[in-house]
Amino acid sequence: MLARQATGVLFGAAVVAVALALLTDLVPPRPAGGVLLGCLALGLWRRQRGDRDRARGFARLLQSPSFARSLAQAGSDAALVLDGTLRISWAAPGLSAATPVDVPLTGSRLADVVHPDDAAGVLAWLTGPSDVPGPTGVHTFRLPVPGVGWRVLEAAATDLRADAEVRALVLHCRDVGARLDRERELSSLAFTDPLTGLPNRAAQQRSLAQLLDRPAGADPSGEVALLVIEVLGLREAGEQAGRDVVDVAVAEVARRLRATVRTEDQVARLSAEAFGVLAHGTGDEPDRLAARCLAVIEAPIGTDAGLVDLTAVVGVVALPPGLTGRQASDRADLAVLDARAAGPGSVRRYRPELTAARDRRDQLRRDLVGARERGELTLVWQPIVSLTDHQVAGVEALLRWRHPVHGEVQPEEFLPVAERAGLVVELQRWLLAEATAGVQQLPQHGPAPLRLGVNVSAAHLAAGTLVADVTTALAASGLSPERLVVEVPEAALDGPHVIDDVTALRLMGVHLALDDFGSGRSALPRLGRLPVDVIKLDRALLAAVDRDAYTRVVCESVVGLGASLGIDVVAEGVETTSQLAVLEGVGCGFAQGFLLSRPVPLGALTELLDAGAGRLWPGLVGRAV
Structure with a gap:
């Protein structure tokens, strides 16, 4: 230790001496220079030897089992x-x-x-x-x-x-x-509905994928079907009693469904108003399970705010091996839509026809874009006849679409497609322009020019462009506003700002007709408050007017109320002479339908009017187009 310290002192002194000599330009005597160089060499040798000894010691330490164990x-x-x-x-x-x-x-x-x-x-x-x-x-x-x-x-x-x-x-x-x-906890949160504690949509999609990946015959419990249950009435319950009551009702529905299915069946909450069930069973067992699920949902649910009455529709889809999860969900949605169309409390199984119909609607939606530019859209005209003298008092312009593949497509099919695609306003704007120009070409045989009826949808009213569209069409065609009758469904009059638009049209002189009266929730007490000039009785109401006493009384009441309020009544969809006789008997003013004339092109209507001097009688039916 002392030798190491002495060597260090000598090395330090030598370094200092060399530094002073360099700074002062002094040249030391030869003996002194030799001593300094020797000290420097000795110091460097000792430094190298120390580093080598430390490296050897660390290497021995690394090879020591105790050292390795301590590190581990x-x-x-x-x-x-x-x-x-x-x-x-x-x-x-x-x-x-x-x-x-x-x-x-x-x-x-x-x-x-x-x-x-x-x-x-x-x-x-x-x-x-x-x-x-x-x-x-x-x-x-x-x-x-x-x-x-x-x-x-x-x-x-x-x-x-x-x-x-x-x-x-x-x-x-x-x-x-x-x-x-933590992963299990997060997975539980991600795959569990917090309100009901049931698996959510993601969890059921995962279970569905596992089921569909199974080989044929691998499930010992039999076939599996997917039931999608759409609960109806929750929104109404929320509006009447509040969100908390809805939560209680949903939780009770979930409990009842879980108690109704088998142990191996999975119940999941798919959305706010929908539940899914992966049900095991063969034959019609899934259908019977669907009926039991409907029964437990329709049983009243007691809450602090009173009883909640719900109902539902159910779509049933079989899950054969090889079906994909996307296909299964798509089929379930189609089955639910079919059940919804059938009415509350309905159960419907998926059928291939549902996919074919959906594919047809999709193609119509794609092809409807540009149909007017391609010349596929045309107008046909149906006469409206006065029942007092059978004089043609007006015509209704109807839109037709001749599809290059599917042929003649009826408005009842393509207009809802156009409305969902956002195209219906454009189509009806074109209809207004074409109809107001076309009616000017019809001959006048009666005491007054023919009125023109044009259908307008709720979407057109909601768009807020109807007044401008009517104004533009009248200005371009030169048609008098008093000759135009805008036909709107009753439900469309409940929309915001609609009354202002309707009032503006009537101030212009345009007449307003309440279309499809009697097809839904139409109420007689509202007639006095609605700004309408014409009521059009729906064909669904007239279908039994000659056989059902109640229907006849309703028609007679509407006709009487219309006469008291100064509102004309038009019966549309008249197809039999017995219907026409009843309508004449109750005093209905006007009628249109196949019994009098089918919708015909403008040229054919001109010939029809000229042939009868403006009058039409039952049996003189125009050529169908």
Whole structure:
């Protein structure tokens, strides 16, 4: 130690002396210079020797088992060392406790102490294919913890069996139990509906995918069907009693459905008003289950705000192997739509015809774009006849579409498609322009010019452009506003700002007709408050007017009320002489229908009017187009 310190002092003095000589330009005597150089050389030699001794000591320390063990114990991850027979030769302190069956880890084969369900996987991972030098990737297994249970470890392997100084397989293990718990908790939140505790849409889609991936005949419980239940009445309950009552009702519906299905059936909440059931059973068992689900939903639900009455519709889809999840969901949606069209309390199974009809609607929606420019849209005209003298008092312009593939497409089919596609306003704007120009070409045989009736949808009224569109059409055609009758459905008059537009049209002189009266929730007391000049009785109401006394009384009441209010009544869809006789008997003023004339092109209507001097009688039906 003293020799090392003396050497250090001499080395330091020599360095100082050399530095002073350089700074002062002094040239030391030859003996003194030799001494300085010797001191410098001695110091450098001692420095190199010290570094070499420290390196040798650290290398010996690295080769020390106790040092390696200390490093392993100080690490954040646990470690296992396996010998050539895959027995545990050393385990980190956190893993070396006795197992619940008092079998020590050290000396045991790893496959014998892991969880029984993990043993085969661990053994396969450690042995691996013959062409692979050692375990690859990361593997997860469970090790026992006395009094606690099982510890989940994720391990990566380092194969040192070829190293002569080690000859072992080292597993670097990380405890992932907490992470897996968090993942399970997040998964539970992601796949569970918080209100009902049922699986949500994502969970059922996952279960559906697993079912559809099964091989044919793999399910011992029989066939599986998807039931989609759309609950009706929740919105009305929310408007009347509030959101809390709706939550109580939904939770009760979920409980009833869960109690109705089998144990192996999965009930899930798909949306605010829809539930899904993966039901096992053969034949018509899914249909019977659907009927039971309807029954429990329609039973009154007691809440703090009173009873809640609900109903539902159910779509049923069989799930044969090979069907995809997207196809199953698509078929279920079509079945629900079919059930909804059939009315509350209906159950409908998917049929291939539903897909064909949907595909046809999709094609019509695509082809409707540009149909006017391609010349596929035309107008036909149906006369409106006065029942007092059978004089033609007006005509209704109707839109027709001749599709290049499907032929003649009726308005009842393509107008709803146009409305959903946002094209109906454009079509009706074109209809207004063409009809107001075309009616000017018709001959006048009666005392007054013919009136023109044009249908306008609720979407056109809601768009807020109707007044401008009518004004433009009248200005371009020169038609007098008093000759135009705008026909609107009753429900459309309830929209915002609609009354202002209707009032503006009437101030212009345009007449307003209430179309399809009697087809839905039409009410006689409203007639006195509605700004209309004409009521058009719907064909659905007239279908039984000659056979049903109640229907006849309703028609007679409407005619009488119209006469009192100064409102003309037009019966549309008259097809039989008996219907016409009843309408004449109750004093109905006007009629139109196939009995008098089918819708015909403008030229054919001109010939028809000229042939009868402006009069039409039953049986003189125009050519169908």
